[in-house]
Amino acid sequence: MADLAATLSRADSNLDDSLDRLSQLVRIKSISTDPAYAPDCRKAAEWLVEALAEIGFSASVRDTIGHPMVVAHHDGPDGAPHVLFYGHYDVQPVDPIELWTSDPFEPAVTELTPGRKVITGRGTSDDKGQLMTFVEACRAYKETTGALPCRVSILFEGEEESGSVSLQPFLDENADELKADLALVCDTGMWDADTPSISVALRGLTGEEVTVKAADRDLHSGHYGGNAANPIHILSSILGAMHDENGRVTIPHFYDGVHETPQDIMAMWEELGPPKGFLEDIGLSIPSGERDRSILERCWTRPTAEVNGITGGYTGEGFKTVIPAQASAKVSFRLVGDQDPHAIRENFRKFVSDRIPADCSVEFAEHGTSGAIQLSYDAPELAKAGSALEEEWGKPTALLGMGGSIPIVGDFQSQLGMNSLLVGFALEDDRIHSPNEKYDLRSFHKGVRSWVRILDALAR
Amino acid sequence: MADLAATLSRADSNLDDSLDRLSQLVRIKSISTDPAYAPDCRKAAEWLVEALAEIGFSASVRDTIGHPMVVAHHDGPDGAPHVLFYGHYDVQPVDPIELWTSDPFEPAVTELTPGRKVITGRGTSDDKGQLMTFVEACRAYKETTGALPCRVSILFEGEEESGSVSLQPFLDENADELKADLALVCDTGMWDADTPSISVALRGLTGEEVTVKAADRDLHSGHYGGNAANPIHILSSILGAMHDENGRVTIPHFYDGVHETPQDIMAMWEELGPPKGFLEDIGLSIPSGERDRSILERCWTRPTAEVNGITGGYTGEGFKTVIPAQASAKVSFRLVGDQDPHAIRENFRKFVSDRIPADCSVEFAEHGTSGAIQLSYDAPELAKAGSALEEEWGKPTALLGMGGSIPIVGDFQSQLGMNSLLVGFALEDDRIHSPNEKYDLRSFHKGVRSWVRILDALAR
Numbered sequence: 001m002a003d004l005a006a007t008l009s010r011a012d013s014n015l016d017d018s019l020d021r022l023s024q025l026v027r028i029k030s031i032s033t034d035p036a037y038a039p040d041c042r043k044a045a046e047w048l049v050e051a052l053a054e055i056g057f058s059a060s061v062r063d064t065i066g067h068p069m070v071v072a073h074h075d076g077p078d079g080a081p082h083v084l085f086y087g088h089y090d091v092q093p094v095d096p097i098e099l100w101t102s103d104p105f106e107p108a109v110t111e112l113t114p115g116r117k118v119i120t121g122r123g124t125s126d127d128k129g130q131l132m133t134f135v136e137a138c139r140a141y142k143e144t145t146g147a148l149p150c151r152v153s154i155l156f157e158g159e160e161e162s163g164s165v166s167l168q169p170f171l172d173e174n175a176d177e178l179k180a181d182l183a184l185v186c187d188t189g190m191w192d193a194d195t196p197s198i199s200v201a202l203r204g205l206t207g208e209e210v211t212v213k214a215a216d217r218d219l220h221s222g223h224y225g226g227n228a229a230n231p232i233h234i235l236s237s238i239l240g241a242m243h244d245e246n247g248r249v250t251i252p253h254f255y256d257g258v259h260e261t262p263q264d265i266m267a268m269w270e271e272l273g274p275p276k277g278f279l280e281d282i283g284l285s286i287p288s289g290e291r292d293r294s295i296l297e298r299c300w301t302r303p304t305a306e307v308n309g310i311t312g313g314y315t316g317e318g319f320k321t322v323i324p325a326q327a328s329a330k331v332s333f334r335l336v337g338d339q340d341p342h343a344i345r346e347n348f349r350k351f352v353s354d355r356i357p358a359d360c361s362v363e364f365a366e367h368g369t370s371g372a373i374q375l376s377y378d379a380p381e382l383a384k385a386g387s388a389l390e391e392e393w394g395k396p397t398a399l400l401g402m403g404g405s406i407p408i409v410g411d412f413q414s415q416l417g418m419n420s421l422l423v424g425f426a427l428e429d430d431r432i433h434s435p436n437e438k439y440d441l442r443s444f445h446k447g448v449r450s451w452v453r454i455l456d457a458l459a460r
Numbered sequence: 461m462a463d464l465a466a467t468l469s470r471a472d473s474n475l476d477d478s479l480d481r482l483s484q485l486v487r488i489k490s491i492s493t494d495p496a497y498a499p500d501c502r503k504a505a506e507w508l509v510e511a512l513a514e515i516g517f518s519a520s521v522r523d524t525i526g527h528p529m530v531v532a533h534h535d536g537p538d539g540a541p542h543v544l545f546y547g548h549y550d551v552q553p554v555d556p557i558e559l560w561t562s563d564p565f566e567p568a569v570t571e572l573t574p575g576r577k578v579i580t581g582r583g584t585s586d587d588k589g590q591l592m593t594f595v596e597a598c599r600a601y602k603e604t605t606g607a608l609p610c611r612v613s614i615l616f617e618g619e620e621e622s623g624s625v626s627l628q629p630f631l632d633e634n635a636d637e638l639k640a641d642l643a644l645v646c647d648t649g650m651w652d653a654d655t656p657s658i659s660v661a662l663r664g665l666t667g668e669e670v671t672v673k674a675a676d677r678d679l680h681s682g683h684y685g686g687n688a689a690n691p692i693h694i695l696s697s698i699l700g701a702m703h704d705e706n707g708r709v710t711i712p713h714f715y716d717g718v719h720e721t722p723q724d725i726m727a728m729w730e731e732l733g734p735p736k737g738f739l740e741d742i743g744l745s746i747p748s749g750e751r752d753r754s755i756l757e758r759c760w761t762r763p764t765a766e767v768n769g770i771t772g773g774y775t776g777e778g779f780k781t782v783i784p785a786q787a788s789a790k791v792s793f794r795l796v797g798d799q800d801p802h803a804i805r806e807n808f809r810k811f812v813s814d815r816i817p818a819d820c821s822v823e824f825a826e827h828g829t830s831g832a833i834q835l836s837y838d839a840p841e842l843a844k845a846g847s848a849l850e851e852e853w854g855k856p857t858a859l860l861g862m863g864g865s866i867p868i869v870g871d872f873q874s875q876l877g878m879n880s881l882l883v884g885f886a887l888e889d890d891r892i893h894s895p896n897e898k899y900d901l902r903s904f905h906k907g908v909r910s911w912v913r914i915l916d917a918l919a920r
Contacts, residue, residue: 203682205682205781207779207781209779214743214744215742215743215744216742216743217742217743219742220863220864221764221766221768221792221794221864222663222665222794222862222863222864222865223759223863223864224742224863225749225764225766225792225794225863226748226749226750226758226759226762226764226794226863227738227739227747227748227749227755227758227759228739228742228744228748229744229746229748230748230766230767232699232767232768232769232770232789233699233700233702233703233748233766233767235696236695236696236697236699236700236767236770237696237699237700238700239692239693239696239697239700240693240696240697240698240699240700240701241700242693243693243697278687279687279688279819282675282676282677282679282684282688283674283675283676283677283819284674284675284688284689284819284820285818285819286689286817286818286819287687288686288687288688288689288690288693288817289685289686289687290686295687298686298687299683299686299687302686304681304685304686306681306685306690306693306781306783307690307692307693307696307772307773308681308692308773308774308779308780308781308782308783308784309692309772309773309774309775309780309782309784310692310696310770310771310772310773310775310787311770311771311772311775312767312769312770312771313767313768313769313770313790314768314769314790315769315770315771315790318827319667319669319768319790319792319827319828320768320769320790321665321667321766321768321792321864322768322769323766323768324768324769327770329692330773330774330775330779330780332681332685332779332781334681334682334685334686357746357748358745358746359739359743359744359745359746360744367778367779368779402682403680403682403683403684403685403686404680404681404682404683404781405682
């Protein structure tokens with residue numbers, strides 16, 4: 001405990017220098033989607049290697065088919081857990097540049113509202129500011145105790161904003177080196193500015209494209225209307241039948257593997273309530289989907305079936321009285337718990353095929369599959385990190401879900417057999433991917449302190 | 461009867477000359493859609509005026525905002541009915557020209573199969589060959605008796621293949637001159653090569669475009685899936701609910717004004733059976749639509765609701781997990797009997813609006829409205845023309861419907877208060893609008909003779 005208090009104190013006194021280091025990293029224009037910035041991406045990787053080497057990590061830039069990875073290792077006490085920290089040094093493009101009120105690559109500290117200081121610049125929140133909370137926590141330990149409480153490996157990628165094409169092959173090739181007891185991922189946010197949060201449930205995804213075919217050509221609806229099957233009707237009927245009147249998905253076995261959220265978690269979500277303005281901000285007011293579920297359940301721990309696109313027949317200006325030869329839709333399923341993405345795909349295909357008239361046909365195309373991620377609510381690392389965060393923020397840690405997926409978390413699980421602890425300090429108004437991105441100094445400062453506490457807690 | 465027999469005989473002996481005159485008309489490249497052929501269109505009109513003047517009509521070319529009309533008049537015996545014959549002298553373009561086996565504007569008589577002679581060339585069937593059957597019938601009368609059995613007016617238009625933009629204003633401006641007791645329209649076909657036919661029921665049309673709007677922007681289906689209304693789901697459900705399991709349209713009051721087809725007509729259609737290969741030729745085998753109706757009823761005297769186009773969300777290559785802000789569909793209704801197109805539109809709008817969630821909205825756009833045409837099965841002119849045709853062809857005349865509309869017939873009814881008798885001699889294999897268009901010499905010859913008989917019958 002003496003070490004912890006001293007390390008926290010060191011993190012406090014380091015703050016100005018920590019911010020200075022973050023600013024150095026933000027100044028590097030590591031935009032991964034634009035090949036013109038490839039040298040900047042490498043520069044950011046090299047800068048990180050140097051920063052990690054400076055605090056005793058054995059760190060290196062690793063070439064890939066895309067932008068390089070940074071891999072670093074630091075030993076820990078015997079018997080202490082081995083954690084792999086993940087972040088990404090690449091950033092989004094800055095367009096539209098004219099909407100920025102200051103240079104996106106010249107970070108500045110300003111006061112947003114009285115007493116609320118922020119650092120502005122591309123990547124300050126996503127993800128340079130966040131990853132630096134962990135690096136600075138390690139620095140505080142090293143400068144205070146000369147050691148880290150856990151064995152720590154670090155993986156920084158440079159392609160998170162551009163499809164992570166190198167990631168899976170890199171994980172495969174370096175599985176032995178990267179496998180740890182637990183991954184720490186700092187690329188998420190807090191429930192609100194005062195509530196520390198861990199994301200424990202991430203929905204998976206199965207994407208399908210379905211094409212219903214009827215006649216072998218487009219038909220005149222005067223000549224054939226009333227006799228020739230209309231694939232738009234068939235497709236509409238099927239998609240319309242995919243939910244019942246209570247918003248439940250009607251595909252047989254769809255809910256196999258869906259688990260009820262524990263009562264204490266439900267109670268926590270009840271207290272959090274739905275995000276402020278969640279539907280109102282997009283011009284809606286009535287939650288759709290499963291009527292008997294809370295909004296947060298529908299967001300995080302209930303599966304969905306959504307049609308993402310539909311097309312058939314004449315869709316240009318004016319009118320054409322055609323009965324089209326085919327109609328198609330793109331359908332995606334957000335998955336939770338232990339739902340089997342492949343079984344979902346097969347059951348959907350059967351559901352559709354069973355409804356195709358005998359003289360019509362249907363074709364399917366597969367578009368991506370990833371299972372849901374569900375950290376056990378009883379996992380000891382969750383309890384430890386939750387308590388550590390509560391001590392720092394003075395408020396119970398919220399255990400959240402995420403409606404979408406973070407691919408790296410699935411990759412860590414499937415390729416390295418490793419759970420992830422998702423802790424982040426970004427706020428809803430950080431404007432990530434948009435002009436005038438910022439990170440609260442409070443997020444940064446208490447973020448560093450949070451990791452100091454979490455590393456301490458995980459080591460116990 | 462002496463006059464009739466002599467006139468028929470004259471039509472027979474005229475045949476070679478009649479064909480020669482048709483060939484002269486076919487040689488004129490009166491393609492109405494291509495402005496380059498505007499002089500040819502005028503030339504065709506002038507040729508017709510001359511041909512009609514030659515047999516005693518007072519005929520003139522009438523300028524319009526588009527291609528000219530031909531209007532001609534010939535008196536008839538006191539008390540005889542006044543008929544207005546309609547045809548069009550313009551033709552379709554000839555592309556793809558490389559698929560023609562001979563020059564489309566150099567008509568030739570060839571033997572298609574042993575004993576089956578045809579004249580080939582653009583417009584031989586649609587509609588130059590057909591309109592000339594009537595002109596040559598008039599010529600046979602004039603050359604035999606020096607008179608016509610009815611008072612005859614003629615209207616030839618030159619924009620049938622390009623939207624008939626001048627037609628409605630022209631009918632309005634010349635209503636008094638053109639109004640007759642009955643219109644004769646020769647732009648349709650026979651049931652088969654041996655069965656003379658009159659089309660007595662033409663379906664009308666109401667076109668609607670419906671757009672369902674939910675959120676005020678496209679949403680990420682991970683973040684909002686399960687809570688935000690999906691307009692594709694709403695639209696699919698509505699369109700899917702528009703027919704019941706028996707193929708009946710479920711919109712309230714949709715069948716108001718739909719009449720049962722008389723038993724004798726039903727028996728006639730039962731005997732005709734569905735057109736050979738009607739569904740098989742387009743790769744289908746099971747009639748859709750109203751299960752308890754015959755195929756011909758479904759084609760001709762039952763109304764339909766068809767979605768002609770649908771679009772919403774992401775429809776490009778690959779996948780985008782979006783919940784779109786809106787989805788839209790183009791829907792058309794084929795109408796029969798006394799269905800009110802405006803009531804259909806209103807009832808459809810109510811059907812849709814009633815199914816829109818309270819926080820979503822719907823917009824409609826109107827696309828065309830025309831009522832159905834139904835010649836009374838008891839009309840005396842129908843009996844007269846039917847008997848005349850039966851005498852010529854030696855087979856009872858089939859009374860047919862048409863799945864689509866012929867705008868001129870609606871215009872004659874609504875603008876001039878005049879019924880139309882649709883008699884034509886085209887065959888299914890005439891390849892109208894396609895390369896190698898042809899017209900059977902038998903159609904032409906017996907077509908002329910048919911009009912000789914019909915004019916005689918109508919005068920009685």
